[in-house]
Amino acid sequence: MDQQDVDVFIGLDVGKSGHHAVALDKSGKKLFDKAMPNDEARLRQILADLSGHGKILLVVDQPATVGALPVAIAQATGAAVGYLPGLAMRRIADLHPGESKTDARDAAIIAEAARSMPHTLRSIALADETLAELGVLCGFDDDLAAQITATSNRIRGLLTQIHPALERALGPHLDHPAVADLLTRYPTPAALKAAGRGQVKARLKKHAPRAAERLTDAVFTALAEQTVVVTGTGAAGIVLPKLAEQLLSLRRQRDEIAAQVEALVEAHPLHQVLTSMPGIGVRTCARILTEVACKEFASAAHLASYAGIAPVTRRSGTSIRGEHTSRRGNKKLKRALFLSAFAALHHPPSRAYYDRKRAEGKRHNQALIALARRRSDVLFAMLRDGTLYQDPEPGKLPSTA
Template identity: 35%
Template sequence: MTAAIWAGIDAGKTHHHCVAVDESGRRLLSRRIANDEPELLELTTDVMALGDKVTWGIDLADGGAALVIGILLNHVQLVHYISGRAIHRASESYRGEGKTDAKDAAIIADQTRIRRDLHPLHPNDETVTDLKTLTSRRMNLVADRTHTVNRLRAQLTGIFPGLERALDLTNKGPLTLLTGYQTPAAIRRLGARRLETWLRNRKVLRANQLAETTVEAAERQHTSLPGEKLAAQMVHTLAKEVSALNEQIAKVDKLIEARFRGHRHFEVITSMPGLGIILGAEFLAATGGDMSIFGTADRLVGFGGIAPVPRGSGMISGNLRRPQRYNRRLQRVLYTSALFSIRRSNKSRRFYDRKQAEGKHHTQAVLALARRRVNVLWALLRDGRCYELAPLTTLSA
């Protein structure tokens, strides 16, 4: 008779804790190991020696758990992912109030033993792994840029509010301007013509319009505010920081496109209206590109968090809530791409308009469209064919 073993790993940055149980839930092994290859290899060997078939569960799918997952997959082990939220909820049904790594590992092992709905982990190809790294880096850079732009706006408003209102501080031209001139007096002394020449020498597009707008704002403010000199220096520094972040994001975008174009699903994913290079790469990074992991389009929808779920067993009609367990990055991709598709596809626009005519507000209509698009994308990836985009006509046609 085949002896089945279930092993749960509570993963951490420096150390993991592993608990192995048999089919009755009896604990066979409990060990704390360093996140180091020799100890992880020894653990794998010891657990595999306990039975003929081992099923592993782990509460992280990347980061500090990447090494142990890689080792297990290289040993052809079946590894399931169970979220930290699911472990927290399950812990309420186990004895004991304390929370320890050993207890969490035991819960992971037992949940892996009794549940049948956990996602198995599979080795990603090199392209998907690279895209995960690059898209995560891009998200961090974009967040840093947003934070820095907000600080720049606040600083500029403190000395020159008229110019802050007139400029789009995410564009190259206004940022270049602020690296040289920040105060009304300095801009008035320079004048529109010399400012235009200064901007043209730095390859700013539509330098004449920017120069005119800037000088007009300077002519409306003749008051010099306290602390203006130091604040102007801060504006200069922040403008350079935003420009540097823009350059970094542009470089990462090129790397993402180069890696994404090499993937077998590139043509299929980007053929969908609204899914361009960046959103398509993020979709691939969030899902791994292997739709068989999810089994059905409905499970992919649930993973993306765009399907409402009932509030309870006594729910009334329309008494729904948003799902609490989903991939936020995938949800953003599905929602944003649906929003963009309304501008590019007549079919998407007509579907969106119909949902609004049925009484749904904007967000509900976009989510309904995103749900429908998942079915289409699922079929395209399954069949390996591209979406055929009808020629754009007037939306009333």
């Protein structure tokens, strides 16, 4: 909806149990300023009452999670919806008198920003069911990945405490189910010695037939390097098998989620477009869909800025000159584009661009960010036109990111 078409600007500071809404007309006159419960009936009633003043624009500070219901209701009633990013809101708040931080003040700031600074807003398109499901599944997958990392680190910490040599032998291989399974049965050095080489190898062979011999040799070589029993080994023998079982369970859950994500991604119309680009697999494709689809970007530079991969120029007189990596942007999308750029290094044109940046003196991460920036330009064109990826013609790669 064009700014000139809006008659009522509603700023909604969302919360878990309740929200605070402030409505302004075009002149800035306050039409509504009250707290309200996070309830569909009440939200519909307020929108219906304010619709008598004309067309409505509802702006929230959180379009997902606790803000999902107001956005859905506003879209269902035909109102336009927008999103004011948190960083922009805090900067706008500095322009207003006072230092208090209340729901009422935040809602008033959101409404005033919608009325007088529409360029600070981000549009919220009506997401389809597939993207909504992908968002939930990808969020849970992120949680599982964090729990897997925490559990693996805890296991490695306990092994380092009771037997450093054993940790050096098994710790780097905890991502293999055979090693986690071994620790559920033989969690301590004494248990491994008592089981003997034959039983340990047989246990490993169930999940790692080709690596069983090598892992068994590594385990018993490590066991021979320490003869003393460290204090706390008994308690570690109680905790380690539970942690190993938890690690196996988390990995099984993540595999199940990955299968469901893959099915949803393959059913999406943009699946073939995104995966045609080297370095984009199922998980990266899902993350790009949840963070980019249903959002409007005016240009490739806008997408790069949103992702936080556009370089930031800093200049002040003659003492400060240079470009730096942005610390802003959508962190999830930035990570997805960064990892996809890393995965694309096997692709000759991408590798050539990366090597060129390295030759210019950029460090590894800087060269990858530059490659990700270049790929985001291509990604923008692919999404805009619905076309598949095509390798650049020889000699036509740009010399700068």
